[in-house]
Amino acid sequence: MSERHRTLVMTGATSGIGAHALAHLVARPGIRALVGARPSSTRPSLEGVDTLPLDLSSLNDVRAFASAVLDRLDGKPIDMLILNAGAQFGNTSGRSADGFELTFAVNHLAHYLLARLLLPAVAEGGRILLTTSGTHDPRVIPSAPKRLDVDGWVHATGSATSAYSASKLCNLLTAEGIAALPETTQRRITCIAYNPGLTGGTGLSRAFPGPIRQTIRALRPVFILLSRVRPELYMNTPDHAGEILAQLADGTVTPPAGRVYASLVRGKLAYPAPSQLAQDPAARDELWRRSAELTGLAIHASTG
Numbered sequence: 001m002s003e004r005h006r007t008l009v010m011t012g013a014t015s016g017i018g019a020h021a022l023a024h025l026v027a028r029p030g031i032r033a034l035v036g037a038r039p040s041s042t043r044p045s046l047e048g049v050d051t052l053p054l055d056l057s058s059l060n061d062v063r064a065f066a067s068a069v070l071d072r073l074d075g076k077p078i079d080m081l082i083l084n085a086g087a088q089f090g091n092t093s094g095r096s097a098d099g100f101e102l103t104f105a106v107n108h109l110a111h112y113l114l115a116r117l118l119l120p121a122v123a124e125g126g127r128i129l130l131t132t133s134g135t136h137d138p139r140v141i142p143s144a145p146k147r148l149d150v151d152g153w154v155h156a157t158g159s160a161t162s163a164y165s166a167s168k169l170c171n172l173l174t175a176e177g178i179a180a181l182p183e184t185t186q187r188r189i190t191c192i193a194y195n196p197g198l199t200g201g202t203g204l205s206r207a208f209p210g211p212i213r214q215t216i217r218a219l220r221p222v223f224i225l226l227s228r229v230r231p232e233l234y235m236n237t238p239d240h241a242g243e244i245l246a247q248l249a250d251g252t253v254t255p256p257a258g259r260v261y262a263s264l265v266r267g268k269l270a271y272p273a274p275s276q277l278a279q280d281p282a283a284r285d286e287l288w289r290r291s292a293e294l295t296g297l298a299i300h301a302s303t304g
């Protein structure tokens with residue numbers, strides 16, 4: 001009997017970890033992928049992959065992408081929704097088309113909106129993945145958020161590192177928020193926040209000067225040595241991090257019941273507790289409410 005065709009919708013598939021995850025997924029039989037990418041991106045030239053325009057720095061673009069995806073699906077469900085795109089900037093002076101600080105807008109707000117718009121189309125038993133980072137956690141980056149500060153993040157003017165950490169906390173809280181929705185449980189949808197861990201050789205550090213990027217890459221063995229005392233310094237390869245993302249998305253691996261946060265710890269998939277703030281249901285609900293407001297949605301996904 002031939003395997004049923006499965007549909008993947010993905011952001012951040014044109015480079016780094018996501019490009020490897022996409023290649024692993026479409027190498028499986030029967031997977032059709034719809035990928036959102038900026039016009040400037042290197043489009044994936046893989047069989048079974050269609051690319052649609054998407055710039056996450058504009059909420060109108062996100063709405064247009066979601067509606068183009070739904071048109072293409074023509075009533076068929078999304079089996080895997082991978083929200084992996086992410087950016088790290090050299091400063092917080094950039095603003096999105098909607099006037100929000102760019103890191104918060106691209107990494108969090110756009111993905112929150114996309115998840116809300118596409119959730120009704122996710123298949124019963126389907127999977128939603130958001131790529132987060134260990135840098136959401138003050139135990140890893142001391143300047144990572146210790147309290148929710150949506151107003152501060154929307155209009156951030158301070159450190160770019162803090163803005164990145166905050167946006168990755170938002171990815172994690174959004175995954176927790178999706179997992180907590182009654183319709184997610186009713187439709188047996190698994191929602192996972194994936195931390196690929198420090199991964200060299202991707203485009204994420206493109207805001208940094210070339211020599212710094214090359215030095216970081218060349219120091220991989222040193223980082224691996226240091227990871228014996230600081231596990232978060234273990235440096236993964238984009239292919240390994242992408243392969244684990246693909247396995248979490250297609251159900252090859254499943255987190256233990258009740259766990260949303262999946263993390264590569266010294267290269268191995270584990271389910272550690274995220275930061276204290278990421279475990280706070282009040283922070284989760286407040287971010288959900290404020291994000292709904294900022295994207296013009298109702299609070300409940302079913303009425304969005």
Ligand SMILES: NC(=O)c1ccc[n+]([C@@H]2O[C@H](COP(=O)([O-])OP(=O)(O)OC[C@H]3O[C@@H](n4cnc5c(N)ncnc54)[C@H](OP(=O)(O)O)[C@@H]3O)[C@@H](O)[C@H]2O)c1
Pocket residue numbers: 011012013014015016017018036037038040041042054055056057084085086087106131132133134195196197198199200202203204205
């Ligand atoms: N590398 C690490 O150490 C590390 C650690 C923890 C978490 N992460 C997370 O892993 C994910 C993938 O990052 P990566 O390291 O693989 O970096 P990457 O190679 O730079 O990939 C980032 C992806 O996001 C896309 N993207 C960025 N801005 C976009 C926008 N405005 N609109 C549409 N797409 C946009 C990029 O598209 P273009 O091709 O158009 O640039 C690219 O496909 C990110 O969420 C990142 O935060 C990375």
